Amino acid sequence: GPAPEARASAPVYTYGNAIRESVWVDTGLDGDGDGATDRVAADIIRPREAAERGHRVPVIMDASPYYSCCGRGNESQKKTYGPDGTPEQFPLFYDNYFVPRGYAFVAVDLAGTNRSDGCVDVGGRSDILSAKAVVDWLNGRARGYTTRTGAQRARATGWTTGATGMIGKSWDGTVANGVAATGVRGLKTIVPIGAISTWYDYYFSQGAPLYGSGPDRLSHYVNSPDARTRCQAVQQRLVDGAPRSGDRTPLWAERDYVPDASRVRASVFAVHGMQDLNVRSGHLGAWWQALAAHGVERKIWLSQTGHVDPFDFRRAAWVRTLHRWFDHYLLGHDNGVEREPMADIERAPDRWTTDRTWPPSRTATTTLRPGPGSAPGVGTLGLLPAPPGATETFTDDPLLGETDWAAHIDRTTAAKAGFTTRPLSRDLRLAGSPKVTVTATPSTTSAHLTAVLVDLGPAVIRDHTDAGEGITTLPHRTCWGASRAGDSACFKETEADTARVDFTIVSRGWADLGTWADPDRGRPLTPGRPHTLTIDLHATDHVVPAGHRLALIIGGTDRYLVTPPPSTPTLTLDLARTTARLPVVGGTLAYALATLPRPGGPATAPPGTASTAPPEAQSPPPGATAVPLRGVAAPRPPQAVPTPGAAR
Template sequence: MPLPALRRAALLPGIVVVLTGLSASLLSAPAAVAAPSAPPHVDGTETVPVYDYADAIRESVWVTTPLDNDGDGAKDQVVVDLVRPKETARAGVKIPVVMDASPYYQCCGRGNESELKEYAEDGTVTQFPLFYDNYFVPRGYAFAAVDFNGTSRSTGCGDVGGREEILGVKAVIDWLNGRGQATYADGTPARATWTTGKVGMIGKSWDGSVANGVAATGVEGLETIVPIAAISSWYDYYRDNGARYTTDFGPAWLSGYVNGRPPEVCQPVRDELLAGSANETGNYNAFWHERNFVPDARKVKASVFVVHGINDLNVETKHFAQWWDALARNGVPRKIWLGQPGHVDPFDFRRAEWVATLHRWFDYWLQDLRNGVMREPMATIERAPDVWVNERTWPARGAFPFPVSLGAGDGTTGTLGLVPGRGTTSITDDPSLRETRAVSNPNAEVAGRQVFLSAPLNRDLRISGTPEVTLRVRVSQPNTQLSARLVDYGRAPRIDSMGPGEGVRTLSTESCWGASTESDDACYRETAKNVVTSDYQVMTRGWLDAAHRDSLTRPTPLRPGRWYTVTWRLNAHDAVLPKGRVLGLVLTLSDTQFTIPSSTGATVEVDLRRSRLHLPVSLHPGATALPEVSAAPQVHAPPAPRTASTESRWHDFR
């Protein structure tokens, strides 16, 4: 707030003050103190576009990092391409930085239109992907596009979530705050005297993942991060409770895919990545611990604005949920958006509202403008296609793990209810069983699966958080995979997150978000939701390699014929199932569609009385979560027209 000028003290009539030994100058009234004026780009509580984007300063610097993982005897350097207003530089007005650090600027592109950085013949950057530069630079921000180590013009070698990657990007923030060194292309020193040092990192997928990792270092100057569909633990990106998602597209492959160095330079690093990831075991080890940011949430000093697709099968929802919970435990200021599409940027599923919200978020945290964004509801959730609601927090206020029993039902289809079940049921593994067949027609007998259904709901049911399955099992062989799916049965329009575009399609029309130049326009093709009417939707999934039931680091085989209690989490979810819908739990064993099982062919016997689904629900006082059911209801759910596969999961990992 501007400080008011000091007012003169008025002399009260009739009072005579005698001052001795003071000069006449000291008898004068104190001078008024002028209120500091706001910079031109601030209008009240928001930044406005007043600076010339076409005439902005565009430059590249090479920031020195603390590591030398390419072994050439010199500290590795990361390249930072910058664009900032010329007017603020001339006036000596210091500005904050919006940063997107990425491995994709040259190999693959960013955004729905796969834009790349482009350069003039003299090396000057002429095009930045995405709209951040076009929109924020005229509003008094700098934009920094950082190339990871080993990509584009940066030196070193990519280590995929490891120390090189995280400390390389952290070095840029240190340099922006006067704690590091950088040079221009000609070797002359580069100093960031033009910035306040306040940095906001943003990015989707891998870009957002490194934002999580850098925030977990506690680096000073990083004021906020906006991780979109971001990884919080690289182990959990490649595995789930010991169950492997892939053996072909691991960190070594990914490092090579984005590599910008001569292949022989970084092959030793890729060999180390392959050895460290222990693809043959599915174990969690020191390699994966280095790439797990969740334990260091206690170090985070930045605010966090999480954005995630609730149906994301690439970076699954467990990533935002475990990160969010850790941030909450440590009192980190935060906000969350949960949309219905899959691995999609909010710019492509709620564009106007996203740009406006992001603008206010950065204004608050980087420009110190008290615009009230932190007094608004913490969570914004898409309940149905383009139906959004605001919530005070996430998970839902008062949500708790409600124990749901598994019953035998009619002998073919089991039940979900309140009374513990009796007896046992058995599942014999069918590795050829695909998800569509596993979850459709739940009242039919299908080899390799067991379905449990609730009665039709007698009121709306809010599921908010992370479901968990506990089974008492007896296994016919030393190991098997266990797979679980939570299914919403009932005909309704839903976003087609399993189809092309993961719920969105690209239109022929464009909209513009910021200023443009001939080489860098701010216009992007619009998108729309792909909505289908379907009879069911798989809400969430989860897998367990049974040998990893007690430890991710030291798997132990099972003894055939002996009973074990195993518990595993499904991916986080948030949904309201309307009255009349049926909730289903589908159990299978090996899942060759989504995972790479280490063992197949087992038969598993399940003790129903000692097995539970722990459902995260939010209830009004006195309400029951599920009506009791003695026999499974008849549910007709024909096969869906599309299904995901292990191959499609890795087709577009960006």
């Protein structure tokens, strides 16, 4: 038989004369309370020849709130329509590339946006069930109409197999996660890119506020102009249900898809930037672990970028892989894609490695413990516990953050406590979601905690703190699929935006110490009394090279937390009751071997001296931009990012 690679759908259909139409699907909800069930607009493009021959085709679907307010992709493309309302431009390349290969593409306006009825409720029933209704309609289980208000029915069962794959970045990918968590039949695969898995964790981190506003502002931002008037009751429910206290409420429980991972029938191809500070990689970590626990077929790409689509950081490989993924799960081709390595990890700009499973099977939790050093706040990190009574003390300074602390790791500074390993004698890989348990005695009734893992040593990385979050957009274009007037398949190329750094943030996490007794609700602290809290750090996959050091930093409010405590706390850490549980490939033995003194080398690095990096860490890859050695500057505060996934 043919080799698996030969089983690929080919561009045998004409894009220029494809059928373009709009259907309004009845969601069964009345989100705007006008007495009529809401209809959501689904703009469809499908191959005409297939329809004329009676061949049914599968569907690739992107349900988004951004098609009219903000645009999609690196060039902020919006939907456009002809004089008669027929869709002309479908954003992104999915229609141009896949329609000629025998797929339909369906771009759904979430309820409350663009040409849809209803109201945006930011990840709740309206968002998820309005998109699910379209999957149901594609499978003959929901009603569709040819107009927004008319009675003429539109049916999909004559032209589609019903096999649907949902894809999208950020909010779009979040909707795909939520729809998959309903267990809807006909949804065969999802491809969430930089997607949210629980909306509470978008706005808060264990009680600590990450944004200065709640979901009501986001809903108002994407609602269509008429929806902003008719959806005021929904807006008020979003205000009332999401208190700025950071407490978990029923509103947040409704918007948490992780507990429903057991209902997922679709395969999942997840993509995330490990330096995404909009939708942080903790969303991926929680979702991935839940999917794994329930045996969901899955694949993962982890990049060094921030909130960036793989079309803009690994274009050719992405299109090729996505093509084979959809061919397998939507067309049923036995091309072997599901038997290939599960994980692709970006190790350096444009340099990727693969793993058969992720995290790798040899990964095991390794518990490291901070210890006192020769100067206050400059401690050690290793396997042995600190002696009873050992402490470190720091004072909250919300004007500083992870990069300030890391830049002064070997100096006594008031706002942090830092702990470092000796220089590594061999590479050490972390793969998964770290946890740091802290026992701290506060001087005030409220306090924040931040825990950061840092790779101390020079490297060339993608500059995720710059405007492109790790990419530079170039003027020339490449084409991916077929074009026609009003809808081009040609997009601006990109390249890695790189920087030389002398440390790299590996993972971070934040928490309100007031949640120490109840993760769902904060409470006042007792000054002078120790409180123990475990901070969940964000999922990562990072190799600390030989010659570098690994550091754990514990501080108070960092600049990502928008609201500091009402008073300035000083916190005293009980080092004997503070631990870092790290997902180390090879486990404790790998860590022990990596921290053996190097032959002929010092047992520890003198405070304030740079680590020695191997030659490959010192030389930039081809195309890297040389900049002065520095730590990565802190990104813009989150409140300056108005929406998850807003197109650049």
